[in-house]
Amino acid sequence: MRNWDDDRLLAALGQALKAREAVPEWFIETGKSAFAWHNIDAELAQLTYDSEQDRRAVAVLRSETASIRALTFTSAHLTLELEVTGNSLLGQALPPRAGELEIETKAGVASTTEVDEIGCFSVDPIPDCPFRLRCRTADGTDVLTGWITI
């Protein structure tokens, strides 16, 4: 780059400035706010099923569309199955075991609820902003889902 002439260097500078301007502010904010999760020793659970995505695929085949939203998050040690029922979110931890569930919004921990001995829990009401669930079981498994918007 040191032997580039002025025009080439100026064009490269123009591209560099433009590349950064092309990134929307919300995208950068998403990245910056992720630092809130620094030093949290939880395993990430990936979204492996979302009825919302399935429904769009089958809507053309059915006369009535399913109204129940179901989601599954999977990690190596724990699976969380979620189902929206009315105003609340019912969940099942698999394999079943007791623990504690945190409902976390971007602003921090919104509330906690109990996971009973057969792995069932409910989140009521469902937060109206994006949230994620962190499940800590009695045997020390600690799992964090991706962001959920219902």
Added chain:
Amino acid sequence: MRDDPHVVALVTRASGGDQDAWYELVDRYAPLVYTICTRYRLSNHDIEDVGQNVWLLLVEQLGKLREPAALPGWLATTTARECLRVVTAASKAGRLGTGLDDSVLFVDDTMIDEEILVAERNAALHAAFAELPPRCRRLLSMLVSDPPHSYAAIHAELGIPVGSIGPQRARCLERLRRSDVIAALVEGEEKINLRGGEPGA
């Protein structure tokens, strides 16, 4: 640039809990992550989803990155993997008009390598630009704006006599060219070339 001490220092500081260092890393590499997402032609919603996962994974990995200098490569590969996950899910659900193959064909390792090189070059140019005196930054910004400002407009805005704009442009670009950040980049690209990578600058 792969062993840029500045990036290594940022990763070390961020993993020690320094929020400013994390913000600088995000500012520096958001264009890389974002550009790769757009290569997969994702919707804004999916781009946000991928972005969240990538940055979150990075936050988790900060202390574990064996080679902090390999960060751009790690970010690019992780972003591509996350994009592919989203594209595959959308394709299975029949949400994409175009088939999965189109998108995958569009993105390959060469593209990823190029994006990493471009991102590093842009980051260096950005850093070098930020070190320029304000007068140079204003002049060069006006010259690279789209559409570019005429010399008459630059004269009206910055008060530089039209006859001096050319020489000032040359002086400002020379400062940019001689900056330490650009030197570090050139060295890094030469190392990559020695290993048989892309032709450099």
